[in-house]
Amino acid sequence: ATFSVVMRCLSRGQTHRLKRCVLHMQTNIRALSNFNNRGSFLPIQIYTPSRHIDVVCLFSSTPNRLQSQPQQPPILSNSPLQSERASVDVSTPTDTTKKDESESDDKSKNDKKKDSWWRGKNSWRLGLIFIGGTLTAWAVGLVSIWGAPELDPEGKEIQDEFSDMPSLIAHLRRTWKEMNIFKKKIQDPSRDKLLPDPLKYPYIQPPYTLVIELTGVLIHPDWTYGTGWRFKKRPGIDYFLRQIGPPLYEVVIYSSESGMTADPLVNHLDPQGYVMYRLYRDATRYMNGHHVKDLSCLNRDMARIIMLDCNPESVKLQPQNSLVLKKWTGEDNDRTLIDLAHFLETIAVSGVDDIRAVLEYYSQFDDPLSAFKDNQRKLQEEEEARVKLVKDTVSKKSWLSGFTNRR
Template sequence: MYIFLGLPPTDPEGNVVEDEFGKGFSIRRSVATFKIKKQEMEEPSRKKLLPEPLQPPFVQPPYTLVMEITGILVKPEWTIKNGWRFKKRPGVDYFLQAVGPPLFETVVYTSETGMNAVPVIHSLDQQGHVMYKLYRDATWYDGKDHVKDLSYLNRDLNKVIMIDCKSKSVKLQRNNAFVLKEWDGDENDTALFDLASFLQTLAHSKIEDVRTVLEYYMQFDDPIAKFRENQLLLQEEQERQRQEQEKPKQKSPFDFAKSFRKR
């Protein structure tokens, strides 16, 4: 490899081109080229992973939702007959429709390679709710994990929510992350319905900094269960207030006296 990396560059016709290391093989060129290749593999492929926000007359959704697909929307399974396949999680179609524009700018940001992820995303999102797709080349590789760096998104982090099932993948902006348990393949799972309800509630509340909400829920082992509990308490309180408003107002003795004097 060092010999190959140390060879001088050539033009389209195959002629050797002289660079700062000369025309022949160079150990220094080999080292420099290796560092460049290593950097390309470890760092995101570009400084701005998303284009500039949409400008009027187009409508830019107020929040950006970044989500992993593996463990969140699908589960990889392997069989001798079919090899590797991705099992679709219950509620995927509803979830993508519910959190798509205009509430959220939806972005798939996956640790999968483009070769693996493209057909999966195409199969899941045939209606085109996902606005952008980012693959493994858009992550940092720290030697063990592919880490997602939201600072490369070209978006205000106050308005960015990242859905994942691996804490290590979101460690750079942990306060922006909503980490769920990895889907185990249960056909009766309802987490995506609850997650859609949570995200819709957050968006309709017009939260200025989503990190304050995410920090609160991520202190619990099951944030979705805590959200369901809070929603139930809210519904009970709203029902109590409604019943209070519908109660007939009881007249006091003073009211009766006033009406008697009027007669």
């Protein structure tokens, strides 16, 4: 606008008034951001001392840059000239100003509606209020139920160690005590005696108890997108159960899996009924994030219990009674159960009084079954050598006795 005034004054030869017009011309820079985004013209009326009306059209040469700026009404302010003979009046069309003001008001109202405390970006506050209210109601209900004193059959309150305390503190103390009891129930086995007492005569009680983990020892779980979960039987499982079942061993499935998952699998694996008892996750002891098997709760002689597992963390309470095997991952050429059946059958037939010494010896090897087969081969070679020596001795005696008889 200043440039246009200068050019008009120069074209009419009014150089003597140019300096005063430039000094008194004040424009509002904010109006420049209100140009039409389409690059249209903004008419401005300039009154010169000659009373001629000149129309200056300013063109928005940078519509893309101005498009991202907020629309504001175009206002060009000016201060009146001190001279009576010259005055400059800069103004904008009133219709455009009113339209822009209404648009800005509507936009500000929409922004306020979107940014209200429960809508738009602030909706998380409503979620926090809902979660906080739910947790508060749950806590109040828990304290009112678990913190209430016990009542006798007549409805009278039973006195306990918290009866002399204020009501609120007594409720909180009882709630804390019940929470510790509930935590202990989850961590400890479901009962003190996991197995019933040994069978009495005339029933046959096997002399040894064999505790077996299900997953990784007898079966392998496999999941695919097309079939979902499937469980694969380990090769030789039928031969294994038939060889080590009663009357040699009392077979017990002791698994860290839940009963809903594992019980149908045991039914499918053992249709002949060699497995006498089944224990699942509720019978384990939860320690440091692991379900640990506690053999002391089996109600059996610890000197005659063998536990087969593939996880050392599951047998850390009684490692002297355990034989840790390599986890089976689904190989079809696996022969571990067949070799294991020969190993356990040898122990049972030998009548070992305390199997912990045998297990402790074989636990020092990386592959206990390979060490057992090597010992069996050595023992067989020694037995063959002994038998051969006996035969040679007998044949020599028979030859000498025949020679003496002839003489």
